[in-house]
Amino acid sequence: MSGNKAVAYKEPGKVELIDIDYPTFELKDGPGVNPANVGRAVPHGAIIKTVATNICGSDQHMVRGRTTAPSDLVLGHEITGEVVEVGPGVEFIKVGDICSVPFNIACGRCRNCKERKTGICLNVNPDRPGSAYGYVDMGGWVGGQANYVLVPYADWNLLKFPDKDQAMEKIMDLAMLSDIFPTGFHGAVSAGVGVGSTVYVAGAGPVGLAAATSAHLLGAAVVIVGDLNEDRLKQARSFGCETIDLSKGGPAEQIEQILGVPEVDCGVDAVGFEARGHGHGHDAKEAPATVLNSLMEITAAGGALGIPGLYVTGDPGGVDEAAKKGALSLSLGTGWAKSLSFTTGQCPVMKYNRQLMMAILHDKVSIAKNVNAKAISLEDAPKGYAEFDAGAATKYVLNPNGYLS
Structure with a gap:
C-alpha cells in the first residue's frame, strides 16, 4: 500500500x-x-x-x-x-x-x-x-x-x-x-457582530485575522485588532482593520482614540490560555486571564464575548498551580455587573x-x-x-x- x-x-x-x-x-x-x-x-x-x-x-x-x-x-x-x-x-x-x-x-x-x-x-x-x-x-x-x-x-x-x-x-x-475561518466566524457571531457593530479582536494570529475578516463579512462598521506583534498588525491593516499595539499600553485608551469612546459593542478573544499581559513590549509576562478581563472592561454593557481562543484543563507549563488546571483569575464580577454574555468552546x-x-x-x-x-x-x-x-x-x-x- x-x-x-x-x-x-x-x-x-x-x-x-x-x-x-x-x-x-x-x-x-x-x-x-x-x-x-x-x-x-x-x-x-x-x-x-x-x-x-x-x-x-x-x-x-x-x-x-x-x-x-x-x-x-x-x-x-x-x-x-x-x-x-x-x-x-x-x-x-x-x-x-x-x-x-x-x-x-x-x-x-x-x-x-x-x-x-x-x-x-x-x-x-x-x-x-x-x-x-x-x-x-x-x-x-x-x-x-x-x-x-x-x-x-x-x-x-x-x-x-x-x-x-x-x-x-x-x-x-x-x-x-x-x-480557522469558521472558528473566527463563530467568535464574531457569538460576540453579536452585525451591521454597524464596533468590534475588538484580541490577537492578530490567523484565528484573530479570520475573526476580523468575518466581522467585515457580517457588516461591522469598525474592526479593531490588538496584538504585540507589528508584522501581524500590519497584516490586519492590509484588509481594512484598525489596529492597536499593546506594547504601547492597554486597549481602552487606544480604542478611545479610534472610536471616541473607550469601549466596543463586541469582543473576541482569539488568543487563549497563553496570553501575555499588555504594556510590557515583547518581554510581556504570561498572564492567562489578561485578555478575558480586558475584554470585559472594554465591551459595552449588555454586549457579548466570543471566545474561540483555546483554554485547556491541563497545562504543565502554567504560570501557577491554578493555571496548570485551567483555573484563571477572572473578574467575573465585572462581567456580571455589565450583563455580558460569554460563548466558549470548539467552534461547531x-x-x-x-x-x-x-x-x-x-x-x-x-x-x-x-x-x-x-x-x-x-x-x-x-x-x-x-x-x-x-x-x-x-x-x-x-x-x-x-x-x-
Whole structure:
C-alpha cells in the first residue's frame, strides 16, 4: 500500500517527519489513542489523500509542551483532501470528491450532533464530549499533517466542493474552512457582530485575522485588532482593520482614540490560555486571564464575548498551580455587573462551513490573502512550526501530495 509520512510531536519545541501506517477502516493503538477506542471499526469512514493541511496555533500549544501530548502524536486537524477510498458503510461521498474536513469529529447520531453542536459530539471520544484529529485527549484519531488520513462518519463530516476545477482554483481559501475561518466566524457571531457593530479582536494570529475578516463579512462598521506583534498588525491593516499595539499600553485608551469612546459593542478573544499581559513590549509576562478581563472592561454593557481562543484543563507549563488546571483569575464580577454574555468552546464547524464556502466560491471574501496563507512542503513543516512560533504573520499550509502550486 502507498507510503504515509506524517508530522509528529516529539518533545517540547520539536516536531519531526515520521513514517506511519497507511490508514485502514479501524482505529489502531498508537500515541494518544484512548484505550476504549482501540480496535474501533470505521466502516462509515473515508480515506483522504491530503490536498492541504494547515499548521494551527492549537498545534503550537502542544509543540511548546503546554499540554499533556505524548511523543509521536501525529499532528494536524485542518484538513482538505481528495477521497481515495470509502468504507462499506459510506453511501453518498464518492472516490474523487474533493472535500473540506471539519476539525471536529462528530458522529451525526447523538443528541448534540442532532442539535448542531458538533464540537461536543458524545460518541467519538471516551474521555469527554468533543474530538479533533491529531489532538491530545481527543480520543486518539490520527492527525492529518500526513499524505493520507482516515475520516470517520464520512457522509456526515465531509463538506464536498461542488466543482473540482473551481475548488482547485480557490483551494488556498477553501483550505481555511476546516478550522480557522469558521472558528473566527463563530467568535464574531457569538460576540453579536452585525451591521454597524464596533468590534475588538484580541490577537492578530490567523484565528484573530479570520475573526476580523468575518466581522467585515457580517457588516461591522469598525474592526479593531490588538496584538504585540507589528508584522501581524500590519497584516490586519492590509484588509481594512484598525489596529492597536499593546506594547504601547492597554486597549481602552487606544480604542478611545479610534472610536471616541473607550469601549466596543463586541469582543473576541482569539488568543487563549497563553496570553501575555499588555504594556510590557515583547518581554510581556504570561498572564492567562489578561485578555478575558480586558475584554470585559472594554465591551459595552449588555454586549457579548466570543471566545474561540483555546483554554485547556491541563497545562504543565502554567504560570501557577491554578493555571496548570485551567483555573484563571477572572473578574467575573465585572462581567456580571455589565450583563455580558460569554460563548466558549470548539467552534461547531458544520454550522458555518457551507455558507462560508459559498462566500469564497462567489468572491465575497479573500480569507487566504487576509491570513497571508503560504504553501510549504511536508518536509518543511518543522521550519514552518519554528517560524510560526517566532511570530511570523503567515498561515502555513502543508502540501503533502503536490496538489498546491
